[in-house]
Amino acid sequence: MNRFVEYQIKLFCWISGIILICTIGILLAFLLHKGFSSLNLPLIFGETRPLDGLFLKTRVVDGLFPAIVGTLLLILTSIIWAIPTGVAAGIYLAEYCNEKWKPGFNLLLDILAGIPSILIGLFGFAVSVFLHKHLSEHIYPCFLISSLALACLVLPYIIRTTEQSLVNLPFFIKTTGLALGASRLQNILLILIPYNLSRIISGIILAIGRCAEDAAVIMLTGAVAMAGIPDSLLSRYEALPFYIFYISSDYNSQEELMKGFGACIILLLICVFLFALSHILKRRAAKRFAIHI
Amino acid sequence: MKLAICLAGIFMIAGSSFAAAGDLDRFEGVKGTLRIAGGTAHIPVMKEAAKRIMTANSDIKITIAGGGSGVGIKQVGEGLVNIGNSGRKATDDEIKRYGLKMHKFAIDGIAVVVNPKNPVVKMKKSELMDIFSGKINNWKTLGFKDRGINVYTRDASSGTRKVFWKKALNKGKIIKSANFVKSHGAMKSAINVDPYGIGYISVGYLDDTVGPVSLDGVSPTLENVLKGDYKIARGLYMNTKGEPSVLTRLFIDYIMSKKGQKIVEDKGYIAVGK
Amino acid sequence: MKPSIEKLAEKGFLFSALFSVSITILIFFFMVFFSFPLFKGGDIAKFFTLEWNPYESGFGIVPMMAGTGIIALLALLIATPFGIGCSALISVFSTGYFGRFLRKVVEFMTGIPTVIYGFVAIFLLVPFIREIFEKGTGMCVLSASIMLALLILPTIILFISNAFNAVPKNYLDAADSLGATPAQKLVYIIIPLAWKGIISALVLAAGRAVGDTLISLMIAGNALQIPKGLSDAARTLTAHIALIIASDYESPEFKSIFVCGLILFIFTTLIILALRLLGYLKILRNR
Numbered sequence: 137m138n139r140f141v142e143y144q145i146k147l148f149c150w151i152s153g154i155i156l157i158c159t160i161g162i163l164l165a166f167l168l169h170k171g172f173s174s175l176n177l178p179l180i181f182g183e184t185r186p187l188d189g190l191f192l193k194t195r196v197v198d199g200l201f202p203a204i205v206g207t208l209l210l211i212l213t214s215i216i217w218a219i220p221t222g223v224a225a226g227i228y229l230a231e232y233c234n235e236k237w238k239p240g241f242n243l244l245l246d247i248l249a250g251i252p253s254i255l256i257g258l259f260g261f262a263v264s265v266f267l268h269k270h271l272s273e274h275i276y277p278c279f280l281i282s283s284l285a286l287a288c289l290v291l292p293y294i295i296r297t298t299e300q301s302l303v304n305l306p307f308f309i310k311t312t313g314l315a316l317g318a319s320r321l322q323n324i325l326l327i328l329i330p331y332n333l334s335r336i337i338s339g340i341i342l343a344i345g346r347c348a349e350d351a352a353v354i355m356l357t358g359a360v361a362m363a364g365i366p367d368s369l370l371s372r373y374e375a376l377p378f379y380i381f382y383i384s385s386d387y388n389s390q391e392e393l394m395k396g397f398g399a400c401i402i403l404l405l406i407c408v409f410l411f412a413l414s415h416i417l418k419r420r421a422a423k424r425f426a427i428h429i
Numbered sequence: 430m431k432l433a434i435c436l437a438g439i440f441m442i443a444g445s446s447f448a449a450a451g452d453l454d455r456f457e458g459v460k461g462t463l464r465i466a467g468g469t470a471h472i473p474v475m476k477e478a479a480k481r482i483m484t485a486n487s488d489i490k491i492t493i494a495g496g497g498s499g500v501g502i503k504q505v506g507e508g509l510v511n512i513g514n515s516g517r518k519a520t521d522d523e524i525k526r527y528g529l530k531m532h533k534f535a536i537d538g539i540a541v542v543v544n545p546k547n548p549v550v551k552m553k554k555s556e557l558m559d560i561f562s563g564k565i566n567n568w569k570t571l572g573f574k575d576r577g578i579n580v581y582t583r584d585a586s587s588g589t590r591k592v593f594w595k596k597a598l599n600k601g602k603i604i605k606s607a608n609f610v611k612s613h614g615a616m617k618s619a620i621n622v623d624p625y626g627i628g629y630i631s632v633g634y635l636d637d638t639v640g641p642v643s644l645d646g647v648s649p650t651l652e653n654v655l656k657g658d659y660k661i662a663r664g665l666y667m668n669t670k671g672e673p674s675v676l677t678r679l680f681i682d683y684i685m686s687k688k689g690q691k692i693v694e695d696k697g698y699i700a701v702g703k
Numbered sequence: 704m705k706p707s708i709e710k711l712a713e714k715g716f717l718f719s720a721l722f723s724v725s726i727t728i729l730i731f732f733f734m735v736f737f738s739f740p741l742f743k744g745g746d747i748a749k750f751f752t753l754e755w756n757p758y759e760s761g762f763g764i765v766p767m768m769a770g771t772g773i774i775a776l777l778a779l780l781i782a783t784p785f786g787i788g789c790s791a792l793i794s795v796f797s798t799g800y801f802g803r804f805l806r807k808v809v810e811f812m813t814g815i816p817t818v819i820y821g822f823v824a825i826f827l828l829v830p831f832i833r834e835i836f837e838k839g840t841g842m843c844v845l846s847a848s849i850m851l852a853l854l855i856l857p858t859i860i861l862f863i864s865n866a867f868n869a870v871p872k873n874y875l876d877a878a879d880s881l882g883a884t885p886a887q888k889l890v891y892i893i894i895p896l897a898w899k900g901i902i903s904a905l906v907l908a909a910g911r912a913v914g915d916t917l918i919s920l921m922i923a924g925n926a927l928q929i930p931k932g933l934s935d936a937a938r939t940l941t942a943h944i945a946l947i948i949a950s951d952y953e954s955p956e957f958k959s960i961f962v963c964g965l966i967l968f969i970f971t972t973l974i975i976l977a978l979r980l981l982g983y984l985k986i987l988r989n990r
Contacts, residue, residue: 579839607927
């Protein structure tokens with residue numbers, strides 16, 4: 137290979153790296169430039185007094201507050217569904233599942249992890265239509281359906297991180313408890329899981345991030361433009377990603393558009409915070425391994 | 430003396446509440462959730478009314494979603510929402526199938542709009558049809574720059590599209606390369622940022638961010654719609670399945686009341702009664 | 704702990720696992736259940752036509768299939784060279800400060816919500832594209848592909864650079880001792896050894912690109928045509944589902960979105976099978 141070609145290859149790599157960084161830089165700069173001025177209390181609380189709005193004394197009508205609360209509640213509820221199921225399924229796959237069944241489980245879970253989120257949304261919608269027709273008039277796309285659909289979306293992530301964090305443990309850690317007379321379940325719950333808790337938590341936080349950012353699922357399962365703070369599992373609700381999507385095409389004035397930019401920044405901050413947290417925990421888990429092995 | 434002051438006080442309180450009666454007071458003591466979906470021309474009116482009602486009575490929750498007239502009719506028919514808005518009359522088939530009751534609350538025109546920088550402010554109806562069918566595909570033909578015409582249209586569930594297709598295009602063809610937008614708001618912002626776009630929106634949504642086009646010399650204003658000169662007009666309906674429930678009834682009554690009809694006018698539509 | 708609790712817990716774990724995998728089966732079942740009447744009625748041929756016009760009972764979804772394919776393919780074409788370039792930079796050329804910084808940026812990108820890419824593109828990229836082409840609206844195949852490329856790049860870069868890093872060190876040491884330059888190591892050793900990783904990354908990214916809804920819904924224009932050029936608007940299957948969703952539950956258009964769903968489901972399954980064939984799924988699960 138002559139020098140010239142080598143040089144070209146190197147140049148190409150550097151250029152692509154720099155272009156990527158510049159693109160992301162421009163994107164963020166644009167967002168901040170447009171949205172920074174709109175980041176203030178009225179953006180979140182509208183005409184309502186912030187403290188009244190925060191403690192639910194007065195309803196916030198114009199601000200982003202209901203959408204932010206909607207997103208946070210949605211994350212919380214989805215995670216409540218997904219964590220027990222996901223961790224339990226992860227434990228099963230890592231510790232109990234026999235080799236004959238494993239490929240089947242793995243295939244189905246991999247497909248679930250790869251399914252486009254809009255399909256999960258469509259599934260949630262179809263289920264709610266089905267239940268509405270055959271079970272109860274009161275079921276329609278709503279907060280509950282959304283949170284369940286989102287739980288389906290993130291379930292594979294939680295299962296995989298749990299499974300991997302158990303499978304990849306060093307042999308002596310896996311067996312010490314058993315040798316000292318702990319039962320299989322005691323060994324899992326009291327030794328293995330706590331030992332690798334931060335890795336599992338990092339997976340869960342990553343799942344939370346997915347819940348926070350997803351718009352395709354919620355737009356099919358009950359998010360609406362105006363609903364206020366959800367007061368029951370069966371009510372419709374607002375959420376930040378949907379709000380941003382809605383504003384992107386339906387803004388009626390420059391102020392509304394600016395609110396959209398403000399919402400983008402808030403959502404970005406939430407997501408980046410979650411991803412960073414997950415990342416740090418994963419690092420810490422990895423370091424801990426390094427010491428023991 | 431004390432008694433007199435007391436009495437005066439009572440009268441004053443009674444008087445003030447009397448003045449407001451017929452508007453928001455009727456919602457007092459009512460609880461519950463009202464779900465509204467459908468036509469997007471309705472949203473500004475619904476939103477304003479909902480905002481006022483929810484501020485006055487925090488036990489009432491009103492959720493508003495778009496989706497288009499077709500969606501509104503279907504969702505109210507399936508019992509998914511309490512009020513399904515539509516920008517067209519429900520068809521006989523729909524009325525029969527779902528047992529719908531229509532409540533017409535406003536009259537609206539559908540205006541052809543272009544970017545405000547576009548000098549083409551009038552055209553013949555035949556030209557409009559040719560643009561939407563793709564026969565005329567360059568602004569040069571109409572005396573603007575040599576640039577392609579970007580046609581914007583709405584999806585099949587839109588009542589506006591159905592009315593526009595029937596009354597403006599005489600059920601003519603709409604070119605396949607047309608861009609799809611989901612609502613009036615979306616149409617307005619799309620035309621606002623596209624110097625070479627053409628689309629159609631509710632007269633209520635007209636403002637200086639888009640330029641209305643007069644057809645055959647008649648401009649799409651409320652007066653012309655009212656006089657009947659501007660033909661591309663339709664009623665805006667709230668549909669309910671059978672007899673509405675208490676809260677639904679109250680909401681409809683509020684929209685039909687003086688205050689409600691004032692909102693209708695403020696948002697740029699023609700109040701019914703007129 | 705008592706043995707009965709042990710048994711109970713094991714049952715619980717098994718049940719959770721069964722429940723989780725049954726979701727996949729349920730999704731498939733629902734897609735088939737809702738689109739089945741069409742298969743039975745022999746109407747299915749109607750869906751593989753070019754015309755979508757529900758007023759006159761045209762329910763063709765071929766334009767959407769074409770739109771999905773073209774946009775995803777183009778996004779991959781844009782993203783692949785960047786992906787390989789950036790991965791090489793991270794793993795080979797710049798293992799120092801800049802490489803680490805680039806990796807941090809890429810990891811940061813995985814945290815950016817899709818809807819924000821779409822939102823920014825509407826106000827930044829779309830007007831720009833419109834002026835470049837001097838025709839069309841700027842909401843087109845190219846705009847969507849560029850943003851989609853940006854969306855799938857982190858997946859590609861992180862995956863490929865992991866595959867690069869997984870090349871056995873003794874091969875590289877041997878090359879070093881023979882006096883190979885970084886570029887030579889990249890072309891003659893790393894890429895040939897990691898090609899399965901590269902292909903896997905692209906297959907995975909293809910899955911992401913096909914499955915994304917928001918970007919194509921927001922900036923591809925959603926026109927009902929097979930795009931003939933970069934500046935033409937198009938509609939993807941995912942955007943089609945999002946646009947049609949709330950129609951009449953009995954109508955053929957509602958059922959047809961489940962046909963779209965079924966196509967996407969089958970496509971996902973094929974992607975997963977391809978990844979299995981390449982043997983790279985383990986790395987994916989470990990991430």
